[in-house]
Amino acid sequence: MEVSMSRKDILFLALSITLVMFVAGVSGYKYWTLFQAHTETKAELLSVKNEYSATVQQLHSTIAELGERLATTTIERNTLEEALRGEQVRINAVQMQLDMVTGTIGTLAKLNSTDKELLQKYSRVYFLNEHFEPKSLSLIPVDYVFQPEKDKMILGSVLSFLFDMLRDANADGINLRVLSAYRSFGEQSSLKSAYKITYGAGMSNKFSADQGYSEHQLGTTVDFTTEELGDNYDNFEQDKAYLWLTEHACQYGFVLSYPKDNAYYVFEPWHWRFVGLNLAHRLETAGQYFYDMEQRDIDQYLVSLFDN
Numbered sequence: 001m002e003v004s005m006s007r008k009d010i011l012f013l014a015l016s017i018t019l020v021m022f023v024a025g026v027s028g029y030k031y032w033t034l035f036q037a038h039t040e041t042k043a044e045l046l047s048v049k050n051e052y053s054a055t056v057q058q059l060h061s062t063i064a065e066l067g068e069r070l071a072t073t074t075i076e077r078n079t080l081e082e083a084l085r086g087e088q089v090r091i092n093a094v095q096m097q098l099d100m101v102t103g104t105i106g107t108l109a110k111l112n113s114t115d116k117e118l119l120q121k122y123s124r125v126y127f128l129n130e131h132f133e134p135k136s137l138s139l140i141p142v143d144y145v146f147q148p149e150k151d152k153m154i155l156g157s158v159l160s161f162l163f164d165m166l167r168d169a170n171a172d173g174i175n176l177r178v179l180s181a182y183r184s185f186g187e188q189s190s191l192k193s194a195y196k197i198t199y200g201a202g203m204s205n206k207f208s209a210d211q212g213y214s215e216h217q218l219g220t221t222v223d224f225t226t227e228e229l230g231d232n233y234d235n236f237e238q239d240k241a242y243l244w245l246t247e248h249a250c251q252y253g254f255v256l257s258y259p260k261d262n263a264y265y266v267f268e269p270w271h272w273r274f275v276g277l278n279l280a281h282r283l284e285t286a287g288q289y290f291y292d293m294e295q296r297d298i299d300q301y302l303v304s305l306f307d308n
């Protein structure tokens with residue numbers, strides 16, 4: 001079979017080929033251009049990415065460095081804090097020692113300024129020295145004194161305790177009065193002589209023995225009466241004033257020296273001695289009397305004798 005192509009056909013074929021080639025060329029170019037652009041963008045993005053990576057890496061290393069520095073600073077701060085605490089502990093220890101020394105000095109000063117005779121038990125073998133004189137005497141307010149025309153004195157440090165007791169007793173309707181307080185050795189001797197004349201030597205020794213009345217020489221001891229009883233105080237034991245004192249005197253540091261049936265001296269319900277709040281409270285709590293206690297136990301209360 002013969003294939004014959006007309007000129008027309010050849011022309012058409014040639015045109016078609018040309019068209020296809022043209023389209024292919026244009027497409028190729030376009031693709032190449034796009035490829036080129038893409039490659040450029042990709043390269044650009046890569047470089048940006050690398051740049052960021054570097055920055056991030058740098059930041060990481062900066063953070064690590066800062067962390068290290070912070071750790072070092074923290075260690076340094078902890079060390080400083082520890083050193084500071086150590087210093088504080090040392091300062092506190094020194095302060096404590098200083099306080100202890102100050103306290104000891106204070107205690108010694110208090111003990112030095114307090115006559116140990118003020119808490120001494122007096123007996124037939126232990127007398128108060130006849131030359132003993134209280135450090136400073138104060139006048140008892142005349143409102144609370146029986147026979148106020150005669151001055152009544154008490155140790156200065158005891159006055160406020162005595163005054164409070166007298167004021168409170170009177171507020172409770174007890175007309176408590178001071179009949180006798182401080183008596184010097186000289187006054188004591190003449191009083192004893194007077195008793196001797198009145199009662200005879202045997203009776204006065206029992207009634208007015210040295211150890212008993214020497215408590216008045218201390219300046220801390222008071223004989224009480226009431227406005228109503230006056231110097232007729234023989235019945236003081238039956239008076240409500242005595243009951244009030246047995247219930248309240250210890251709150252002001254006073255105790256009964258010679259209670260009923262004691263082994264040392266005749267019963268003197270009117271005769272009260274200041275021994276300080278602490279000792280008076282202890283005696284009250286224990287149901288004990290001053291002369292029943294051991295002297296070495298009593299002595300422990302000397303340092304707080306005038307404490308409130």
Ligand SMILES: [Zn+2]
Nearest residue numbers: 216222223271
């Ligand atoms: Zn007395």
